[in-house]
Amino acid sequence: MTFKVELLEALGTATDSHDIRAAVRRCFFYDFDGYPVRLWHGVGPLQAGGYEWLGTIDADGNDYHTAPNVQTVRDGTSPRYTFGLPYLDRTTWTALKADQDLAIDRAMTCYHTIIKKGEGLRPSTALRFNYQLTMKLIEFSDSVQGTVGNSQKVYSASVMMRTDEVGRSRRPLGTYTDTAQIERARLLGVTGDSFCSMVSSNSRRTLTIEGI
Amino acid sequence: MAYVPTIYDWRRNCAPIDQVFRAGGTSIQAGLTTGGVSVESPEPGGRFELFMNFAPFATEEANIDASWTISRILNGNVMRIGLYNTVQLVKASSITAADVDNGIPWANSQPWATDENWAWGPSSPIAAAALKGASTFTANLADVGEILKIGHVIGFYVDGFSFAHMVMDIAYDAADVATVTVEPPLRRALTTSNTMLYRPTAMVTCRNAREVMSNFTSGRHMAFNSARFAEAIV
Numbered sequence: 414m415t416f417k418v419e420l421l422e423a424l425g426t427a428t429d430s431h432d433i434r435a436a437v438r439r440c441f442f443y444d445f446d447g448y449p450v451r452l453w454h455g456v457g458p459l460q461a462g463g464y465e466w467l468g469t470i471d472a473d474g475n476d477y478h479t480a481p482n483v484q485t486v487r488d489g490t491s492p493r494y495t496f497g498l499p500y501l502d503r504t505t506w507t508a509l510k511a512d513q514d515l516a517i518d519r520a521m522t523c524y525h526t527i528i529k530k531g532e533g534l535r536p537s538t539a540l541r542f543n544y545q546l547t548m549k550l551i552e553f554s555d556s557v558q559g560t561v562g563n564s565q566k567v568y569s570a571s572v573m574m575r576t577d578e579v580g581r582s583r584r585p586l587g588t589y590t591d592t593a594q595i596e597r598a599r600l601l602g603v604t605g606d607s608f609c610s611m612v613s614s615n616s617r618r619t620l621t622i623e624g625i
Numbered sequence: 626m627a628y629v630p631t632i633y634d635w636r637r638n639c640a641p642i643d644q645v646f647r648a649g650g651t652s653i654q655a656g657l658t659t660g661g662v663s664v665e666s667p668e669p670g671g672r673f674e675l676f677m678n679f680a681p682f683a684t685e686e687a688n689i690d691a692s693w694t695i696s697r698i699l700n701g702n703v704m705r706i707g708l709y710n711t712v713q714l715v716k717a718s719s720i721t722a723a724d725v726d727n728g729i730p731w732a733n734s735q736p737w738a739t740d741e742n743w744a745w746g747p748s749s750p751i752a753a754a755a756l757k758g759a760s761t762f763t764a765n766l767a768d769v770g771e772i773l774k775i776g777h778v779i780g781f782y783v784d785g786f787s788f789a790h791m792v793m794d795i796a797y798d799a800a801d802v803a804t805v806t807v808e809p810p811l812r813r814a815l816t817t818s819n820t821m822l823y824r825p826t827a828m829v830t831c832r833n834a835r836e837v838m839s840n841f842t843s844g845r846h847m848a849f850n851s852a853r854f855a856e857a858i859v
Contacts, residue, residue: 436669456649457670457809457858460758472672472832472855528669533760533810565701 416541440524446515448505461526462540491578499569506568516551546574635706636690641677646778648791648808649673672856679849691847695838698831703857707826715823719772748820755815764821767801780825783813787826829854
């Protein structure tokens with residue numbers, strides 16, 4: 414059954430919040446090139462959608478993953494969201510820092526998972542797409558935390574993300590010359606673009622059309 | 626991105642005087658009630674906890690072991706604690722008629738030089754494969770009978786790691802094959818070549834190590850305060 418069907422069934426005829434026996438949690442997929450990171454807002458490894466998601470809540474109830482609430486973008490704005498990825502493993506951290514192309518302009522997708530009673534950490538319902546953001550900037554830090562005698566080396570990253578509305582208000586600027594047009598075409602993989610080839614010869618030219 | 630921590634064995638010298646195993650689960654506070662309701666909730670998974678209390682350590686070996694242990698747990702290391710023989714484990718007398726409560730000696734009835742016997746490790750075979758993350762599995766208890774009940778703690782040894790689980794629900798069929806519901810959910814996939822252990826071992830980290838370390842002064846005995854451990858998920 415789909416997520417929606419399961420959720421409606423779980424809500425069902427419940428008249429009180431205690432009657433609802435389903436948990437809905439968010440799963441976050443950071444699609445770093447070659448270093449996929451899958452996290453979910455819970456405890457322990459979750460098996461869902463064919464992948465394993467690592468729970469970000471520790472034994473004392475602290476959530477190590479910073480995920481801001483995402484707001485609607487119906488007004489066309491593209492808010493900045495900063496997600497925190499503390500306690501990255503060092504291999505991923507080093508690779509991402511060395512080559513930020515592995516992260517920049519890659520997608521971060523948030524899914525919903527519904528876990529019914531008795532399913533443990535293995536929900537049978539398919540994940541439901543929630544939202545997708547594009548990673549625009551990633552900042553790294555490594556620090557030593559704690560006190561003397563109880564210090565930890567922590568590798569962390571914070572990822573700035575935008576929705577796909579980013580840049581919509583920007584005017585598409587371009588110079589109307591043959592050289593610029595050919596270069597724009599080349600960036601898009603097109604050769605021999607002649608759209609502007611007559612622009613220069615037509616400039617400052619007066620065309621007289623008979624009969625008007 | 627898996628990170629495999631070093632896991633240390635809990636020193637047998639540092640035996641507790643009592644030990645309680647509690648299955649995981651997180652609660653959601655109240656809701657619209659008259660207050661105070663904080664029940665088992667839809668929060669999935671969770672971790673188990675282990676509570677231990679200690680008497681002051683008497684022998685020199687025990688004190689040295691305690692000294693080593695306190696450094697290990699203060700540094701957040703994963704400890705592998707063989708659960709002590711509390712009422713939460715299936716009684717030895719219901720599995721075998723032999724006297725095995727203190728382990729099994731060598732053939733000449735002698736213990737090891739440390740005065741410890743061989744550990745006694747009874748088990749039952751897994752009846753059908755179970756997937757990682759599932760909360761139920763089946764075990765074949767035909768050899769021992771219906772000895773496993775809700776509230777017992779059982780365990781597994783898979784991939785070199787030890788896992789302990791609380792039996793939350795159990796149903797036997799006519800051939801004494803038990804369908805067991807456990808908390809927390811299975812941390813590894815089980816196959817029929819695995820066995821269900823009646824003397825489980827838990828992998829934990831100490832959550833209150835600063836409080837555990839209480840008194841260790843020159844020439845005196847070391848004493849541990851009550852310790853709270855939480856499951857280390859590897």
